[in-house]
Amino acid sequence: DAGVIQSPRHEVTEMGQEVTLRCKPISGHNSLFWYRQTMMRGLELLIYFNNNVPIDDSGMPEDRFSAKMPNASFSTLKIQPSEPRDSAVYFCASSFQAGLNQPQHFGDGTRLSIL
Amino acid sequence: GQQVMQIPQYQHVQEGEDFTTYCNSSTTLSNIQWYKQRPGGHPVFLIQLVKSGEVKKQKRLTFQFGEAKKNSSLHITATQTTDVGTYFCAGAHGSSNTGKLIFGQGTTLQVKP
Numbered sequence: 001d002a003g004v005i006q007s008p009r010h011e012v013t014e015m016g017q018e019v020t021l022r023c024k025p026i027s028g029h030n031s032l033f034w035y036r037q038t039m040m041r042g043l044e045l046l047i048y049f050n051n052n053v054p055i056d057d058s059g060m061p062e063d064r065f066s067a068k069m070p071n072a073s074f075s076t077l078k079i080q081p082s083e084p085r086d087s088a089v090y091f092c093a094s095s096f097q098a099g100l101n102q103p104q105h106f107g108d109g110t111r112l113s114i115l
Numbered sequence: 116g117q118q119v120m121q122i123p124q125y126q127h128v129q130e131g132e133d134f135t136t137y138c139n140s141s142t143t144l145s146n147i148q149w150y151k152q153r154p155g156g157h158p159v160f161l162i163q164l165v166k167s168g169e170v171k172k173q174k175r176l177t178f179q180f181g182e183a184k185k186n187s188s189l190h191i192t193a194t195q196t197t198d199v200g201t202y203f204c205a206g207a208h209g210s211s212n213t214g215k216l217i218f219g220q221g222t223t224l225q226v227k228p
Binding site: 031033035042043044045048050055056091093095097101102103104105106107108109 | 145146148156157158159160163203207214215216217218219220221
């Protein structure tokens with residue numbers, strides 16, 4: 001079975017450029033989560049969706065960040081304009097929520113470097 | 116806000132020694148999950164605890180959930196080099212069943228052969 005698929009795996013770009021990260025959740029999962037991981041701040045939840053609807057975006061750092069989930073099999077996280085402090089590993093995770101919290105399945109992550 | 120604190124941040128042990136990481140929440144948790152992240156990898160789900168005082172074992176790993184459902188621990192007996200990685204606890208607060216988890220900062224385990 002395919003796990004959570006993220007692309008690209010690595011991204012290096014100059015500050016000011018737009019960055020788009022992509023995620024395909026596990027088929028049948030109805031919840032999708034975007035996380036950012038850095039040495040300083042650890043693993044931070046940015047935003048999550050239930051049934052394609054954004055539920056909590058309180059972790060999104062600022063207006064430069066936006067996320068969409070147009071359908072059950074695809075989500076994007078966009079940074080525009082990007083800044084060096086956005087450099088981090090961005091993980092997408094999915095789960096099937098039906099009552100009690102279920103395990104989250106993480107993708108391999110996108111390693112983003114903003115120069 | 117809701118926080119999950121995890122200690123220690125780092126632990127170096129000799130192979131064969133035991134290891135424990137502790138997790139504490141500022142508020143009552145509905146359940147807690149544990150994840151392991153190998154160097155360069157992604158977090159992988161290990162286990163979920165739901166009941167007050169619950170204890171679960173996976174081979175050399177023992178997981179506990181406190182009576183007040185505010186703390187948890189992971190204990191590894193006789194560590195092996197394959198145990199190297201960062202262990203995260205992640206809590207769901209109150210009656211939340213939306214899937215949202217608050218991750219601790221993680222404990223990074225190094226095992227010397």
